[in-house]
Amino acid sequence: MDYFGTFHPLILHLPIGLLIAAFGLEWVYRKSKHHLIDRSIQLLLGLAALTAVVSAGLGLLLARQGGYEGAGLEIHRWSGIAVAVLSTVFYFLRPRLQSKKYIWSGWIINIMVLTIAGHYGGSLTHGEGYLVEKAPGFIKNLFETAELENTYLNPDSAMVYADLIQPVVEKKCQSCHNETKKQGNLNLANVSGWEKGGKNGTLLNQEKPAESLLLQRIFLPLEHDEHMPPSGKPQLLPDEVALIEWWIAGGMSFEKRLADLNPVARINRILQPKLAKPDPYLAIEAEEASAASIKALQEAGITVLALSQKSPLLEVSLAGHDTIDNHKIDLLKKVKEQIVRMDFRFSGISDQDLKEIASFPNLVHLSLQHTDITDQGLAHFKKHPRLQHLNVYETPITDESIANLLAINSLKELFIWNTKISETGLKKLQQVKPYLELGI
DSSP, X not given: OGGGGGGHHHHTHHHHHHHHHHHHHXXXXXXXXXXXXXXXXXXXXXXXXXXXXXXXHHHHHHHHTOSBOSHHHHHHHHHHHHXXXXXXXXXXHGGXXXXXXHHXXXXXXXXXXXXXXXXXXXXXXXXXXTTTTTSOHHHHHHHSXXXXXXXXXXXXXXXXXXXXXXXXXHHHTTTTBSSSBBGGGOOOSSHHHHHHOBTTBOSOOSSOGGGOHHHHHHHSOTTSXXXXXXXXXXXXXXXXXXXXXXXXXXXXXXXXXXXXXXXXXXXXXXXXXXHSOOOGGGOOOOOOXXXXXXXXXXXXXXXXXXXXXXXXXXXXXXXXXXXXXXXXXXXXXXXXXXXXXXXXXXXXXXXXXXXXXXXXXXXXXXXXXTSOOOHHHHGGGTTOSSOOEEEOTTOOOOGGGHHHHHTOTTOOEEEOTTSSOOHHHHHHHHHHOXXXXXXX
C-alpha cells in the first residue's frame, strides 16, 4: 500500500486547480447569474472534493514511508485532511445557502486552508525558503538576512564545522536532510543527526575515513541514483568537496578549531579568501548574463554558479566532460564577460579550445589538471590580463611553457606538479617571479 503514497505529489495539484477554478467561476456567476455557470461550479467543486479526499489518503500513505518529520508535516497533514473535509461539506452545502455572505465565507475558509496546506507541502518538498529562493532582490530582502560574504574568519578561533562545513551543507544538502524532511532518514541540520547517520548507516568510517559513506556518495558519478547532491540540485564545488574530505579525514569533529587541525597547503589556499581580504580581481564589473544563456549552458550539462547572490560573475565547470565540442564553446562565449572561474579537470579540452577560452577577458581561475593540453595551448594565455590562478597538474606541458607563463603578469598561483617541467624550468620561474606561489 505504501507504494501508492508516491502518487501524492502527482494528485495533489488536481484539487488545488479545481478549487481555484471553481472560486474564479463564482465571481463570474455572481455577475451573470447564468445557471450553466452555477452547474459548472458544482461540477468543479465535486471533482475538487473527490480528488482532495484521494490526495489526502495518498498523503497519509506517503508519510508512513518516513523521511518527513516535525511540526511542518503535522500542519500539512491536518490542513490537507481539512481541505478534503471542507470541500466535501461545501459541495453539499453551497446549493442550500441562500445568503451570499455565507457562500463567500465558505469559499474564504476553503481557500485559506488550501493555501496553508499548499505552503507547508511546498516547504516539505523544496525547503522552507522555496518561496523566496528565486524571488527578485527586493522580495528576498524582506525575508532574508544579508549574506556574510564580507565577514572574515579569525584562523585562531574559527570553528571547522560551524564556520566552514555547516554553511556549505546548509546551501547544498539541508533542503533534503533537515528536521522536517529527512530523506534517507538523515538529518544534517544538527550534530546529533550527523552522528546518528541515516538508514544506510553512519557517515564516518572511523578506521578508514577515506571510505566513509558520506564521501562515497559525493564521489559517485552525477548520473548515479545515490550521488549526493542528486542530479538537478546545486552540486558541491571542488573546493567544497575538498573541505569536507579534509574534515572527514580529521575525524569529522564538531568542536575543533581551524588551528587544531593544522590545514594542509591545499586547504589553506581554499580558505585564503575567507581569512584575508577579497581578491581585487573579483570586483570585476559586468552585466548580468541572460537567463536564456544560463539555461542553455545547464541544458548542455555545464555546471553554472554565481559567485554570490548579488554578483553577475560566474563560475562554470566542465570537469569530467569527455569532449568540449564547438557547441559548448559557443554557449560559453555568450557569457564570457561574466565568467571568472573555469574548471576543466579530467575533461577532453584541447589546445584549440584553449584559444577560445583565452579570449575570456575576466577569467581569474582556470583549472586544467588531468587533461591533455600542451605548451601550444598555454601559449594562448601569455597576454591574458587577469588570470591569477592556473592549475596544470598532471598535464604534459614542458619547459617550452616557461616563457609564456612568465609573460602572464597577473599570475599569482601556479600548480605544476607531475608535469614535464624540469628543475631548471622551476628555478627560472622562482627567480623571475619570486612572489609566485608554486604548487609542485
